[in-house]
Amino acid sequence: MTGPVTVEFAGARSGQGPLTWGQRAIWRLTEWLPPGDPYFNMPWALPVHGKPDLPTVLAALARLLGRHESLRTNWIAGSDVIGHQGAEQCGMVQRVAGHGWLTVGLVDAAGARPRALAGEIAAELAGKGFDYADELPVRCAVVMDGGRPRAVAFAFTHMAVDGRALDVIAGEWPRLLSGEPLPPAVPQPLDLAAEEGSPEGAARGERALRYWRAALDRMPRPLFAAPQGAPEESRFVKLGMESAALGAAVTRLAAGWGVSTGSVLLGAYAVLLSRLTGRGTVAMQLVVGNRHDPRLAPMVAALVQDGIFVLDVARGSSLAEVVRAAHQGVLASYRHARYDPAAQRALIEETGPPPTAYFNDVRVAGGWPNLPSQPPASLGRIFPVGAWPEVDADVFLSVGPATHTCRLDLLADTALLPREAIEAMLREVETLLVNEENT
C-alpha cells in the first residue's frame, strides 16, 4: 500500500435512535459468533470506469457516505448511552455521525488485474471483525494502475448493508463518480426504525408474526429424524452445482406452469425435502430481501429477514401441482418477513423452534438471461465450496446470482446428510426438473 489518505464526509444530519428490525435481525446473528469474528462481514469490489482521477473517486466515496446514513452509523450498547435514549427495546442504539473521516488505502496494481486485486484486498479488509461502537461500518481501498484509480475494494459490516444494498450502491456508483444528481435517499434507517416503532408499524409486524405463528403451529416437528451417521470433522459441508441444462429446463417449466423460476426450484426442493424427511408437510425458512416496497428498494441498509414457509406435498401429487402451490405459498411468506426479531424470539419460545431447512434465492431479476442458446445436454458440474464447524441450519439451498447457468449451493449437516448425499440431492434437483421437462 502507498497510502492511506483520509477523506472527509458530511451528511445532512446526525442522530440517534433505536435499531431497525433488519439491524436487530443481523445483530442477533452476530451474537452467535465470538466477539470480533468476521463471518458476517461483506467483501465487495467495484470497477472504476471512465478514467477519473483520484480526487474524483475520493469525492464519490465521500458523497456515498454523506448520502447513506447507514454507512456512517455506529451501534452502541444502551448501557453506554447517556440517558439510554431509544435503547429500551434491544439494549442497543444506532448513532449516525453528521460528519467524519474515512481512511482509504491506496494500492498500486503493479501489473496485477485491478479488479481481481480489488477482490483480494476486499477479502483482506473483511478478514477482521468490526468494532461496531467505534469504527465506521465500511473500510475501503483504491487500486491504482498507471497513476489512475481502476477499482475500489470495500468491506462492510452486514449491520450496514445486505446483498441488495450493494446492488443499490453499484447502481448509484457511475453517478457518484460523475457528480450527476441523485434522488434524495429517503427513508434512512433512523426513519425506518421510527416507522417500525409507530402504532402502524407495530401492527404490521404483529400481522407478520400471526402468519409465523400459524406456520409454526402447522409445521412438522421434529423436521428431521435424529442424525444417524458420524459427521465430518468440519461438520457442515457446502457443495455447489453449475448447470445450464437445469437453467434451461427450469426456464421452460416456469413458462409452461405460469410461475417464476424460483418457485420451480423451491417446489423441487420441497419434494426432495419431503422424501428426505418422509413427511407429507415440509417447512423451511426463507431469506427475504424485504425490498418489494418501492420506498425501501433504494435503501442502503440491512433489510433482509427470515420468512417461514410450510407446504403440503401430498403423496401422488404431480410436480406441477407442488410447484404451483409453492408459488402461491411463497409469495405469502415473502410478504410476512418484516417484524421485530425480539417478538419473533418470544413467539418461538412459546411454539417451539423454527424450521432448520432454508432456501435463499439471491437473484435480483429472476431467470438466467445469459444462458447459452443451445444449452448442453450434459449434466452440470458439482464441486466443493466450503466446510464449517458450526452453522445454524441443517439443510440450506441457495440459488446463486450467475446469469449464464443455474448455480445452486447446498449446505448440510453431514450427520444428517453425508457428503455423497448432498451431492446426490443436488443431482436429484437437476434430474427431477430436466426429466420433467422432457416428459
Added chain:
Amino acid sequence: MLRERVAALVAQASDGELTTAEVLAADCSLTALGLTSLGYIRLIDTIEEEFGFDIELDGSLDTLDGLVDHLSRLAGRPS
C-alpha cells in the same frame, strides 16, 4: 369499475412492463403475463392500502379476475 382499477394497479406494480390494456386483455395468470414475484407482492400491498382489506394469499389470486372476485367478496362482507 373495479376490474379496470385493479388492472391499472397491476400495470403500476409491473414497473412499466405491462399496460392496463394488456392486463385487461390477458387470459392467463399475472405471473405468466410477466408480473414478477416482487411486482405481485407490491400489487397486493397496494390493493390492501387502497381498499383497506387485509388479503391473505391462501387461494389462487394470481389472475386479474381472481383478484377482482376476491375483492368483491371482501367488499360485500358486512364489516
